[in-house]
Amino acid sequence: MLKSLSVRxxxxxVAGLLLGAAAAEFGGPLVRAGVENFEAVGSLWLNALRMTVIPLLFSVLVVGVAGVADAAATGRLALKAIGWFAAFLxxxxxxxxxxxHGFYALWPVDPGAATALAAAAPPPPAEVAATPTFGDFLKGLAPTNPIKAAAEDAILPLVVFAIAxxxxxxxxxxxRRLALTGLFQSIADAMVVIVRWVLWAAPVGVFALCLGVGLRAGVGAAGVIGHYIVAVVLAQVGVIAIAAAVAxxxxxxxxxxxxxxxxxxQATAVATQSSLACLPAMIEESRRIGLPERxxxxxxxxxxxxFKLTSPVANLAVALFVAQVxxxxxxxxxxxxxxxIALAVSVASIGLPGQVSFFMSVGPIxxxxxxxxxxxxxxxxxxxxxxIFRTIGNVTGDMAVTSLVARDQPLEAQTPTAAAA
Incomplete structure (x- = not known):
């Protein structure tokens, strides 16, 4: 069981929260100082993750958007499908x-628990409080210096430049196109390798970060983590219901x-947590109900x-939770x-491992x-x-778009299974 990175x-x-709480309750000044020093390990690990965000984001955006443009050039059915993808997203x-906004109005994050969870993190930047004007927003869409934008974490202009x-x-x-897309694919693959190396040390990094949270607030932060899970899951359940209703x-x-x-x-999605692994089941079931083979x-x-229906939904939901905290x-x-940015990275993150995709997708937002x-x-x-709900939502979206695109296509002969159904 402990072979799973997620479990570790x-x-x-849990261990970090409990030991940090124990240090706060029973440890003396030396123990507290030792815990605070060990937090630097968590900060080092976090910085190692952050250093890959910009090059990975730019590279996968270039490859992903170029791939969508190529797909759109394949014909009218592909364009219609991409139109439905965009509408659902x-x-x-x-x-x-x-x-x-409605969820947190009805069930706000407990301020004390939120403070506990954020205890190991710095306060939000002061510029958050400054509301940009619409003119500033428009001027900022095109970066005068893309490298400077990347260095300053100016994500939106960097995304605009990458898409262009x-x-x-x-x-x-x-x-020449294949040479350049191959180069950026190689950069993206190299960044994924680095992230995998960093994630290999994730138990140590998370333990160090949570040790500080436990030291400052005990296990009270656990409740707000449960709040987070409910918020993100319900956001995804809502869009799954919308996609199913439209289909x-x-x-x-x-x-x-x-x-x-x-x-x-959907049962296969729960078992595999992989949209790609569900592709054979989706094809078989779509054929069984008589959807046109083409x-x-x-x-x-x-x-x-x-197309990942739940990618922008879940990623925005995570960012909304962070804002609440x-x-x-x-x-x-x-x-x-x-x-x-959520829409752009939903295309760019296709095919990335789950934990790599999580940080690369949510971080820019x-x-x-x-x-x-x-x-x-x-x-x-x-x-x-x-x-789990990300995968359920993604396969639901895939099946929904297939049914919608097939709506006005000529009938094909049904299989005996479809006729019996």
Missing amino acids: VLVAL LVGCAWTLAFG FAFALTRLPET MAWGRGPAGLWLRALAPV VVGLVLPLAVSV YGVEPSALQFASAVV CLALGLPLDLLPILIAVEVVPD
Whole structure:
């Protein structure tokens, strides 16, 4: 059981909180000083993660956006599918922002518990309180110096530059385009290797960070972590319900038949926590209910490649929780920036390992909102529960778009299984 990194990190989180609380209760000044010094190990580990965010983000954006542009060039069905992908992702972002504000209005994060959880992290930057004007927002979209933007963690202009660069690559001759996308793919792969090395030490890093939290606030921080899990899971459940409702209302065939086809796919998602591993089940079930083969063969592989319904939903939900912990209310323009980044990284993070994807996806959103990243390693420790719903939502979105694209396609002969259903 302890061979699982997620389990080891979770054990480290609990042990850090308990031992930190014990040090606060029973330890003397020397013990407290020792714990505070050991926190530097956690800060070192966090910095090692942070150093990969900018190069990884830029590289996967270039490769991911160029790949979507190539897919869109394959034909009308692909364009229609990408249109549905974009519509669902936008609705998901709008839902998450609305849900988050309503959820925390009804069930706010306990201030004492929030202070406890943030005890090992610095306060949010002072510039969060400054609301930029719309003119400042527009001027900041295009970086005068992309390298300076990267150095200053100016994520939105960097994302705009990466997207423009990726689309420009698609206009180059194939040989030169493939050479450059191959270069950035190699950079992204190298960053993933570094992140895997850093994550190998995650139990030590999380233990050091949580030791400080436990020292300052005891185990009271555990309750706010449970609050976080409920918030992120409910945000994803909401968008899953939206996608299913749209597919049942406007998709191909009877709603009940589609739901029966979806059930085994979702069960596979729970077992594997991998959208790619669910692809064979999605293809089989879509064929079984008589969806056109040309739609199934194009849309489902494309969806698994470039579409993650719950990625922006869950990532924005995490950032909203971090904002609640620090008592920060970002401006409307900051939320707009966060949505743009969430949509971009939802495409860019396709194919990355779960824990790598978590930090790379949520980190830029938090930076856009002016929030520190220091809580993210602690939240990674409990990501195993929200991650199940991420996969359920992703396969639901894939099946929904396939049914919607198939709606106006010519009928094909049903298999005997589909006819019997």
